[in-house]
Amino acid sequence: MREDPDPPRQLADGLVGGDLGGSSPPPGSGNNFGYNGGVTNPHSATGPAPLAAPLPPPAPAPPPLTDAVTVFFAAVRSRSVRTFSAAALRLPTTRLISGVRDGAGHTAAHWAALDGSSMLLELLLLSDPAAVDTPSASTAQGGQTPLMWAAVGGRLQATLLLLRGGASVGARDERGYDATAHAAQYGHVAVLYALLGGGASPAGVDADGHTPLHWAAYMGHHGAVTALCLLGGALPDVRDGRGMTPLLRASERGHALAVLALLGAGADPNGANAEGVLPRVLAATRGHERVVMAFDTWASLGRGGGAPLAGGRGDGTAGTGGWASTLGQRRLAGVPLRQLPVVIGYWVVLAASLVIYFAWVVPTLGRTIGPSALHPVAVLVTSVASLATGARTTFGEAGLLPQGTPTTFRRRLERALAAASTPPAVRGGDTADSLAADAPATTLLSPSRFCYTCLATRPPRSKHDASTDRCIARYDHYCPWVGGPVGAANHRWLLAFGVATFAAEVLFVTAAGKALWVVHVVGSGGARSVDGGWVAVAAVLTTLHTLIGAFVAGLLATQAQLIGRNLTTNEAVARGAGRLATAALVASRVGRGGGAAAAAAVPPPDREPPTNVYDLGSRRRNCLAFWRADDGGVTALRTSPSGSALDGLGSSAGRTGGAVVLSGMDGGRGEEGTDEITPLAT
Template sequence: MAEVEPDCNPIQPLLPKGGQESKETRVDLEKPPPPPFMQPGVDDFKNFDIVRAVQYGVFDRVRELVDAGYDVNEMDKENVSLLHWAAINNRADIVKYLISKGSIIDRFGGDLNSAALHWATRQGHLNMLVLLMSYGADPSLRDGEGCSCIHLSAQFGHTALVAYLIAKGQEVDMVDRNGMTALMWSSQRVFGFDPTRLLLTFGASVNKPDENLGNTPLMYACSTGNHTVVRLLLNSGAEIDITNSKGQTAVDFALEAKNPPLARKLRQENAARLAKKGGLLGRLTTDKVIKKYIMYIIPFLVIFVVGYIPESNIDWYAKLCLALLAVIAFRFLKTMFLDESVTHIMPVAIYLATKFWMVYTWIVYLIPYIHSRNQHVAFMINILLLTYFFYKALRTDPGYLKNNREDKIRTILDLAETQTLTLDQFCSTCLIRRPLRSKHCSICNKCVAKFDHHCPWIDNCVGALNHKYFLGYLFFLMGMITWCLYGCYLFFSAELSFDFYEEGITGSLRKIFKVSPWVGWIGANAICHMIWVSCLFICQLYQIMWLGMTSNERLNSYRYSIFHDKQPEAGGHSHQHSNNCHHDQKEPKIISPFHRGIFQNLNDVLKIRICGILRPLQVDWTTKYELNESDNLRHRKPFNSPRENYQFV
């Protein structure tokens, strides 16, 4: 018999939920594991009965007992077969052996009257699911509770299993014995995006009621207060006012769950939908195009009104009346047209409005105080370059990963059958394999190659294909703000004299806004914008040049193993397992494997070529899935040294 190497953690064979346990195989999962010296040793394995041998994965003992005449299809006193125990404990080699000896694959047993495939599904063993199905196990069979494998995987949140089952041909809207679909189960049981998001991507019906009670997925989500899933379902077109067999709606389920905020959210959403179907005002206030245009106009009006009213030569009470009218108009527009569906474009609108009024101020107020024609030319060139880079950063595809349905199915099958289908490298929304350095953007709802961040100031992601335009946008935006501040300084230097020692800051500001409230207001805006623009630009250069990382990688580097420097220290010793396995482990040093030197890092983003002197690294980040040894330029590993698994981001 082959020796079994002791592990740091005691082996805990798993038992099915709701299944019976024999006295010999009972494992109390509530109690802490016994100390290592109480764990079975090689001598103990030799005395195991076949059930315990299967549970602990002692292959030689299993083969010994089967060769001695044990029937692999014999059910134990709990009415459970050996294949069940091997499946729930993920013993692939024993499963293959039992099947080769004639074990019945779809045999039902246990309290839940389920097959081995059901047991593996409940535990989320994807490799066992693939293995059993490769031997002909039927995932559409229902267990004693009436659920097939797709319903079980949805109940327990095993997204990878749901993806594989659908890719193998399981119907996304298959109903169990109670008339419930996988989407209903995930909406009720799983408090997270997955696997609900995956089911919706595959086209699961959001308004299909169950066959017994007439409840929709939205009702099941409301019954447990699952806000995350409620939002997913509403965004996918779930109807709010559908009634079940008892005349209840989703709002009633939210109230029964004692969740007034959720009920209020549903009522507001339903009111907005009804208004859209109503009269002219309702259609105007819910039209996305109109709301978008109003969102763009509001910052222009706000900046103008705040600066124009104090600047105008009218009596103070007239200014007060104009201010009150402006506040009333703003509150009306905000109430009628602005909601969370358009707030994401507010930063872009603020940028455009600020840029417009800065150019207006330069032309109308500051030109007489700037006596150099070259300065005017430089300012206009800066504005043109800023407009170009902003447009390119806004409109350029940042590197969205695309795939058709056939490719998505093929990807799922390939990853699952090679035992590499995990959510670290598979996007459950886009249903694609994630390349290195990519990430799914929740705002754009797409995966982006070499994802840096989603920037609200350009209303677009910053990724592999538009990062250089984003840097140009920040650089020339800083230039425009600098020119504006310079012009404001010349204006106030000519119009008044400052004595900060005598007047202080408040006195100086009072003089500034008394001379020209408009120029003072535009200058204040320029200072505020300079703060975030300069901080963002410096942070971008630091991450690119000195760290060799994107913003996403810097924030999440502790999660991505490729950034962990695990090289042995000088004079260090190899790690040896001990019985207690207590070790003082230091946090790994974070180093980017993509670092190529500060100037080369920058040029890899800017993509500048000059006669072979400057040569950026040419990498298609939309198709790069593995970190090769030649890519790790900062620390190259010795020849034939073991490699760490790459990490998808």
């Protein structure tokens, strides 16, 4: 990701983590939404933008810097109370802090708010109350107030301090963004909640007609979407200046969790743009398969007030996906049919194999080698066991965690605000890490501990699954072979399914292979002509079962290796992705001429990040921990609807047979990254 050495410029660009992915212009530049590498978006409609609030007049140019001013701003950035006090005394106007600006036109209050230096910010406001709403005079951040900078940086304690100091939540910069719009662009949920509690409006529009909800959906911050809709009362179907709803914006950008959050808030899945293109079709034309799967999951769960999900445009043009959408709305024993083609295909193969075995293989072997009653019984028992354990894995519960309510969400946010209200400590004249007050809020609202889709506490090792739109305890992976997620409640059933299937495959392949050998070598030409049709079918099934047996053997070997290390498949994939990312970083630095020194500065790619703290020291102990594992925290959460029972769980939870706390839909773009929609892979 691109790093910007100038924080004010990064603020103006509105870069999430310093980058918009290389396909979008900075917020505030012309024609933000619908930008696609300089190509006009054919699915975005033009139209008059709603009236925005009047913009502030341009601020006067900052005065030239002096040595005292330079030292003063360096002291502000150092977060040291002692250094700040000494530098402030050297200013020519110590009582007018709001009039002292750096070379770019920013005040000290801007930098203290951005850095989270709450103690220094409080001293600045005490010495000059006017500093709370003094706008920046920068050409890049013209009109931005300290509250906007605190919103961009996600500084909750600084936001609360500025609100108590009388900061205006309705102030707008030169592009029409207020503090709420800035917080929505960066996905800072706690700051959004504080601003809404301070009187901010979720319906305000910027100069281009975009609401904070449009920005949150466009950037993929599903937590901010949930906060704005459920707690702020934002209308989910509001349209911007180009006639696009937040759902269309999220679908356009491929943010599946934001799509689910908007649908959960009541957004209309059939709300088309001015050209009649539906959100699902817009996502399909952009190649966002996870968003399409999110729409199909939503339809298959029977949500949306009974309104059917249209599969495409009214004219029936290409890309409608009508049959796929219809298939996704049909269910078998609670499982969508679109997830069951492999399952049903295996049932058909198993039934055909039993017919071939008892109708041709057993008679063929009986008349040439001699009857054997034990082998047919073993084939029948293992086949029935494979069918039964497979059905239990597919249609049984995977470990669904209970869902929360808006009250649960609000209670958690209130706890975050209460934790951030603690005054920063001062030791020896210096602030003892003024950012520590925001740490409890960050922990409480971390997507690794709280699911913004289910509005519930997420215990260690759980993950939100797309096919069920629910969090799964001790999530392992999504398996197309069984047509659903594998979690705490059905992981051992999956292993039993694999063992029974492998045994059935071995028995069938050995018997059918022997029968084919008998017909080919021992039998006469007449016999081969009589058995010709059976031989062809048996040969095809034997080949197919050989491939299935090899796949099952590989799956069992992989699972045994992971269980022996006390890892889930999801965690192993995340660790592998971390190693690949590290290797790519080394290669990029070396390729840019960094040489050996640049490569040495990067952790070696063979080191597995993060450390597996759940390895109990031996394969035997790890296997016993897996076999004796509980339900992954399901019982604890069901007996504590508020989720408080698991709030104290940390890295030590896995020592008793739990495991890794994923930081995953959690890193990268907003709150999503690796914890986004579950990939369809075993």
